[in-house]
Amino acid sequence: MAEQKIQAPKGVSEYVPPRSAAFEFVRESLIEPARKAGYQLIELPVFEDTELFTRGVGESTDVVSKEMYTFQDRGNRSITLRPEGTAGVMRAVIEHGLDRGQLPAKLWYSGQFFRAERPQAGRYRQFYQVGIEAIGLDDAAIDAEVIAIADAGFKSIGLTKYRLEITSLGDAQSRAAHRVDLVKFISSMSLDEATSARAALNPLRLFDDKRAEIKEAMAKAPLLADYLNESSRAHFEQVKKYLDVLGISYILNPRMVRGLDYYTGTTFEFVHELLGAQSGIGGGGRYDGLMAELGGQALSGIGFGLGVDRALLAAEAEGVINENSFASDLFIIPLGEAAKEMAMRIAGELRAAGKSVEIAFGDRALKGAMKGADKSGARYVIVLGDSEISSTTVELKEMKTGATSSVKIASLIKAI
RNA sequence: GUGGACGUAGCUCAGCUGGUAGAGCACCCGGUUGUGGUCCGGGAUGUCGCGGGUUCGAGCCCCGUCGUUCACCCCA
DSSP, rough: OOOOOOOTTTBBBBOOHHHHHHHHHHHHHHHHHHHTTEEEEEOOOSSHHHHHHHIIITTSSSOOOOOOOEEEOOOOEEEEEOSSSSSHHHHHHHHTGGGGGGSSSEEEEEEEOOOOOOBTBBBBBBBEEEEEESSSOHHHHHHHHHHHHHHHHHHHOOSSEEEEEEEEEOOOHHHHHHHHHHHHHHTTOOOOHHHHHHHOOOOGGGGOOOOHHHHHHTSOOOOOOOOOOOHHHHHHHHHHHHHTTOOOOOEOTTOOOOSSTEEEEEEEEEEEEEOOOOOOOEEEEEEEEEHHHTSSSSOOOEEEEHHHHHHHHHHHTTOOGGGGGGSSSSEEOOOOOOHHHHHHHHHHHHTTTTTOEEEOOOOOOHHHHHHHHHHHTTTTTEEEEHHHHHHHHEEEEEEOOEEEEEEEGGGHHHHH
């Protein structure tokens, strides 16, 4: 009697062949622009001291207050599965003194993150993000470069149907001034209990409400953009200028709301048009107070997190993923024991030379093995049997055209 | 956390007013000795998500549960 099947935990995203190849392509595409810009890998634990997030991300945020996977470990420490990447990076930067060298410290990461939300299209309890952080300098050019790197990643996947929204949340001073007026404005609205509770937590949230009547009411609400002090405003103007220079189009969204408390100044979001309710494929911004809050120097930083799962969904929605680009160069079909040994030797040599090579295992009949070669999508196929071994020559067949040519085994490397 | 829809072979799904399961694709074998994608023939495959209830009898009805999905909320 078979045991009960064990299923994956609720809401996790898993990638198995053939889709895993597309996932890998998307993830690598998102990372590559960061590498090219001199960002270096930082590999961090997926669990951290809970306090890192309550202090770093902010206790009032939904992410911290109701979406964290938190548990006691065997030493009674409170541990949390990371719900986002920036806080952990800052912790490691401080802990390893990366802020003591040349600034900015430029780092990239990639991995799983965890949020205990109700799953939905594009929203998972374990999901993948690629992110970068540039820490230690307040130069507006860095803001623009960070945005450009994210944009380059999406472009290299082949995405076109997305938009970049930007705004500035200003510095603490600007925000405080705006908040006073916004709270005053909101108090004049009549709101249901849940909504006013949300507004009490973070009044900016109401800018994001999807209900028509709230949208209408909020149309006249004071905008943070109008409260920026001179230095915040000047910084943001510079950022926009650099984006123009880079030819990156954006739209200003002074009503943008971000869910993490640490954002200040330049803030941005990439939104895809073909996705459902979860349409944000990436976002980020500057954070002035985070490092000091975590016990480090008072340095500013800026970074982003890009959703690999959602970028893949977006790529599939746009139909820009080409499955065949993940196939092997050569497929070898050995007939007989001697041929099998030779096939493995040849495969080893070609692989060492950078080619991707597969072998038909299991002593399949030729017809079945050819089918396997066809399914694999391999560009070329060769059949290895006694006559090929004695003549040291094989018929190299190009699967797509069916054309064959005689090639010395020793010259295969040049032929494929 | 709230609300709606769904859960039948590996995949996509059909299954009439309840009478003990089917299609297409995929997979395996073959269509005379060593070359795939088309065509033809044959074959394997399911505790109908799980548990309980109603019934002479349930894939079809009821309850629960797990999961998926869509929206809210939130965000990547």
